[in-house]
Amino acid sequence: MKKEMKWLLSLATLALVVWALTALEGRRNEYNMLYTVLQKGMILAVAAVAMNLLNGFTGLFSLGQAGFMAIGAYVTAILTIPATKLPGVYYISGVSQAILSFRGWTDSLPDWFQTAFPYLALIIGGLVAALFAALIGYPVLRLKSDYLAIATLGFSEIIRAIIASPQLNLITNGSYGLKSIPKLENLLVTFLIAAVCIAFIVLLIRSSYGRAFKAIREDEVAAEAMGINLARHKQYSFVISSFFTAVAGGMLAMYMRSIDSGTFKIGLTYDVLLIIVIGGIGSVTGSVISALLVTAAKEWWLRFFDQPLVIAGWEVPLFRTGFRMVIFSLLLMAVVLFYQRGLLGHKEFTWNVLMPSNWRKWLNKKQAGGKRHA
Amino acid sequence: MPDNILHIENLSMQFGGVLAVSSLNLDVCQDEIVALIGPNGAGKTTVFNMVTGVYVPTNGRITFKGKTIAEGYPESQMKKLYAGDHTGEYSKLISNTPDRITALGIARTFQNIRLFKEMTVFDNVLVATHMHLKANIFSTALGLARAEEKRMREETAYLINLMGLSPQKDELASSLPYGKQRHLEILRALATKPHLLLLDEPAAGMNPQETDELSAFIYRAREALKLTVLLIEHQMNLVMDISDRIYVIDFGKLIAQGNPAQVQDNPDVITAYLGVEEA
Numbered sequence A: 001m002k003k004e005m006k007w008l009l010s011l012a013t014l015a016l017v018v019w020a021l022t023a024l025e026g027r028r029n030e031y032n033m034l035y036t037v038l039q040k041g042m043i044l045a046v047a048a049v050a051m052n053l054l055n056g057f058t059g060l061f062s063l064g065q066a067g068f069m070a071i072g073a074y075v076t077a078i079l080t081i082p083a084t085k086l087p088g089v090y091y092i093s094g095v096s097q098a099i100l101s102f103r104g105w106t107d108s109l110p111d112w113f114q115t116a117f118p119y120l121a122l123i124i125g126g127l128v129a130a131l132f133a134a135l136i137g138y139p140v141l142r143l144k145s146d147y148l149a150i151a152t153l154g155f156s157e158i159i160r161a162i163i164a165s166p167q168l169n170l171i172t173n174g175s176y177g178l179k180s181i182p183k184l185e186n187l188l189v190t191f192l193i194a195a196v197c198i199a200f201i202v203l204l205i206r207s208s209y210g211r212a213f214k215a216i217r218e219d220e221v222a223a224e225a226m227g228i229n230l231a232r233h234k235q236y237s238f239v240i241s242s243f244f245t246a247v248a249g250g251m252l253a254m255y256m257r258s259i260d261s262g263t264f265k266i267g268l269t270y271d272v273l274l275i276i277v278i279g280g281i282g283s284v285t286g287s288v289i290s291a292l293l294v295t296a297a298k299e300w301w302l303r304f305f306d307q308p309l310v311i312a313g314w315e316v317p318l319f320r321t322g323f324r325m326v327i328f329s330l331l332l333m334a335v336v337l338f339y340q341r342g343l344l345g346h347k348e349f350t351w352n353v354l355m356p357s358n359w360r361k362w363l364n365k366k367q368a369g370g371k372r373h374a
Numbered sequence B: 001m002p003d004n005i006l007h008i009e010n011l012s013m014q015f016g017g018v019l020a021v022s023s024l025n026l027d028v029c030q031d032e033i034v035a036l037i038g039p040n041g042a043g044k045t046t047v048f049n050m051v052t053g054v055y056v057p058t059n060g061r062i063t064f065k066g067k068t069i070a071e072g073y074p075e076s077q078m079k080k081l082y083a084g085d086h087t088g089e090y091s092k093l094i095s096n097t098p099d100r101i102t103a104l105g106i107a108r109t110f111q112n113i114r115l116f117k118e119m120t121v122f123d124n125v126l127v128a129t130h131m132h133l134k135a136n137i138f139s140t141a142l143g144l145a146r147a148e149e150k151r152m153r154e155e156t157a158y159l160i161n162l163m164g165l166s167p168q169k170d171e172l173a174s175s176l177p178y179g180k181q182r183h184l185e186i187l188r189a190l191a192t193k194p195h196l197l198l199l200d201e202p203a204a205g206m207n208p209q210e211t212d213e214l215s216a217f218i219y220r221a222r223e224a225l226k227l228t229v230l231l232i233e234h235q236m237n238l239v240m241d242i243s244d245r246i247y248v249i250d251f252g253k254l255i256a257q258g259n260p261a262q263v264q265d266n267p268d269v270i271t272a273y274l275g276v277e278e279a
Helices: A003-026 A032-057 A065-080 A083-089 A097-107 A111-140 A145-164 A166-172 A187-206 A208-218 A220-225 A230-256 A266-279 A284-301 A323-338 A356-373 B044-051 B075-082 B098-104 B121-127 B137-141 B146-162 B178-190 B208-225 B236-242 B260-265 B267-274
Strands: B004-015 B018-029 B033-037 B059-064 B067-071 B106-108 B196-200 B228-232 B245-250 B253-258
Touching (some): A032 A065, A032 A284, A065 A097, A065 A230, A083 A097, A145 A266, A266 A284, A284 A323, B018 B253, B033 B236, B044 B196, B067 B098, B121 B178, B178 B208
Parallel strands (some): B106 B196
Antiparallel strands (some): B245 B253
């Protein structure tokens, strides 16, 4: 397919998405479920792409996502909860004087700053997480594969425990969590922030540093022999991935509007891991598509299984609350069994999919593969 | 030797009770092709690993272009250390990581091919030029280092073209035939702009025709890029064909050295390779 044609298709899709999102914004009440799924799906897409940068492109199996999301979420929340509502949120043990005076100061700044501040808060959340990543990265990134996973998992749980600890009541409100977090302005803004984050990661992956990351994934020994400083490049990947994970965490806080340490249990990491496994470890477009699909399936399409189903007066026994998760897990197993490398594997989605000649190639390959097996 | 770029002096490496390399002396001069041969397990790859910073030698010194790149404790001072005499002036332990050795100008290939399998031939070579990139990660990602990226791509294209791999440049490295994979690995090492190229059994598993192609390939690289080459090899036709000088080691010890003709006739070498004739 010609390059111009691809550009045209991309632009057309972009225009269509923008139009659809604005249209959806106006009819939010009618399409509440679609709205929710798109918003949460996009937020998880950022987390998934950031995780893919680390796990899929640099080959570092890290499970610290929930911890970094928690850091981003809490920093963003503390910075954006309106100063007037702070005493109400921290009604049990009161709020730290430092936060109150800082928020008093930020609220006194001009209007343009107030508009930009939520986005600034997301970035600050990301930077705090990046700082943590830089500190723990130095010792932890020397570990290989599963040891690294255990260490980052431990870090994530430590962060959660610290956030919930009574000693930090004045800052994180301990186990009571934070409420009244202002929401993301609208769906278009969510998509825009997500697009900027994902675009940066894509540019990074395509750059010389991205190639170095892939080289580390493919063969560490050879990468080092080619003059790539392993410690430094792993650190880059870890810190940048953590930054965007925390931005996704901040967006999640704005989407949920109330968070507590329980939000950032290890289950959240698994949700993101699931998305990249289904989408293809090493595929950005795969992660985005899979984030939307998984969220839609979990929150929406499979809801049907949670409702009691009566056929001709007979109530089907399995259809009750929670059954959708069983179906979801079964689907997941099917995907893992039949698409071991995820929907897209290492590949990216391109407009070439639309070319009939490619379908023929794909079919031929399938047939040839089938013959070899037989 | 005034123009020796690699100088190995009294080099030893001990793994537990095994002395893999013992008091080895070796020199490689500018523009030479030197071969390091010996039976399996003689310690050849261990020498490479010490030169490239994978192992820190137990004893001895490796100098590259007059600069010490690896050093173990000299024996006498080690004794001082064991005796608890820390007042003596013992040399600071120098150890370089493999990436720093590559930055100094020594590139290597591996005994069992280690390509970046899921990357294209072009990207395999391109990624080896990454170490020369000066721009930081943010300006590179945001496209502010386009000029450097362009230069890296041109260098890569030049090398690939020079060594005759252009027809396969967009194929995945893993899809190349075996001989071409060996070529690609050497090509990738060349992209780091080395002065000294270390080849670890480049002809392992090759048929005679592929071996001939390989020696032509090494010659071409040497002529075009003014390379000095140190290679480990078992295929004697390749060794005798391309090397200027040969070092033979067995059980970590140097048993012979000289030009191909001298080494071929050396009784110790024949014994090492063929064993002692039973009386």
